[in-house]
Amino acid sequence: MxxxxxxxxxxxxxxxxxxxxxxxxxxxLVGAQIASCQEIVRFLGYKDGEELFSYFLKPVHGFESHENIRQYMEERSIPIDGMYEKACRIYETEKLRHIxxxxxxxxxxxxxxxxxxxxxxxxxxxxxxxxxxxxxxxxxxxxxxxxxxxxxxxxxxxxxxxxxxxxxxxxxxxxxxxxxxxxxxxxxxxxxxxxxxxxxxxxxxxxxxxxxxxxxxxxxxxxxxxxxxxxxxxx
CATH class of the missing domain: 3.40.50.1000 (HAD superfamily/HAD-like)
Structure with a gap:
């Protein structure tokens, strides 16, 4: 009203x-980001999409920065080579798809x-x-x-x-x-x-x-x- x-x-x-x-x-956009984070963690073999999204809310890298994905991966000892670039592509593709x-x-x-x-x-x-x-x-x-x-x-x-x-x-x-x-x-x-x-x-x-x-x-x-x-x- x-x-x-x-x-x-x-x-x-x-x-x-x-x-x-x-x-x-x-x-x-927030809903689209959460959906894209769910797709990323599935690709990485995890199930904590909301946890990945929480990195985007921290005042460190920026609300849409790919560095949030890198930090999430590094803290879980997920190999960066090859996986990170693919995860970033998933993020952008799925975010746009869900808007x-x-x-x-x-x-x-x-x-x-x-x-x-x-x-x-x-x-x-x-x-x-x-x-x-x-x-x-x-x-x-x-x-x-x-x-x-x-x-x-x-x-x-x-x-x-x-x-x-x-x-x-x-x-x-x-x-x-x-x-x-x-x-x-x-x-x-x-x-x-x-x-x-x-x-x-x-x-x-x-x-x-x-x-x-x-x-x-x-x-x-x-x-x-x-x-x-x-x-x-x-x-």
Whole structure:
């Protein structure tokens, strides 16, 4: 259900650009990663896919780094030669295979695209990976812009990715609306920049204990977004 967070930053200024986080906002990347980890451990002769996934959650190598797989193998004395490269290929192939849009995402993006909203992806993924993911689930045509890690060389919550997206969309901060699943990496930095925000609570698997997202709106499904936009614009 759409909720107004009550932060007091809502105004009736029209929204001229929509900025979307990608992973876990448009689709369940975490679920796809867990599925790929299950395939990797089967290949390696183990059954602890959740344990392998836990390495990706540690602040050591990065959320999608192959070095997490290497560390898992080394700590179990699994031979690296030959096995590691195959495990990495399994990870990428299975992760992409298991990605699918959340309910209502494709329909909502088409609805907004057909009504002329410029939409831009702002992601920590590399542009190649982002393009492959969006192509796989049929969402790429809806976006007129993309800001990926390899384009700005800094990850969220740094302001640079969002500022680059605003420049790309030729929109001032006050005219944009960001939709993202991470309070720390999406909502908070955009709030500091004066960008209005929608917290995609449905995609935040690590939201336990969050009392106040700080977002202007909270949604539990992408199909709630048009109602929010209707508060600013007559669609």
């Amino acid at each position: 759409t909720q107004d967070s009550g932060v007091g930053r809502i105004c009736q200024k029209p929204v001229s650009a929509l900025l979307f986080d990608m992973d876990n906002t448009l689709f369940d 699918s849009p959340y309910p209502g995402v494709a329909e909502t993006l088409k609805y907004l695209h057909d009504r002329g909203y410029p939409m831009c992806i702002v992601t920590d993924a590399h542009s190649r990976d982002a393009t492959l993911r969006l192509e796989k689930i049929g969402l790429l045509p809806f976006f007129s812009g993309m800001v990926a890690y390899d384009m700005v060389n800094v990850k969220k919550p740094a302001p640079e990715p969002f500022l680059a997206a605003l420049e790309m969309m030729r929109a001032p901060a006050g005219d944009a609306l960001l939709i993202g699943d991470s309070i720390r990496r999406d909502i908070e930095p955009c709030a500091r920049l004066g960008i209005r925000t929608v917290y995609a609570r449905y995609g935040d698997r690590f939201a336990a204990g969050h009392q106040d997202s700080g977002a202007d709106f909270i949604i539990d499904g992408m199909d709630e977004l048009p109602e929010i936009l209707d508060k600013f614009n007559k669609i």
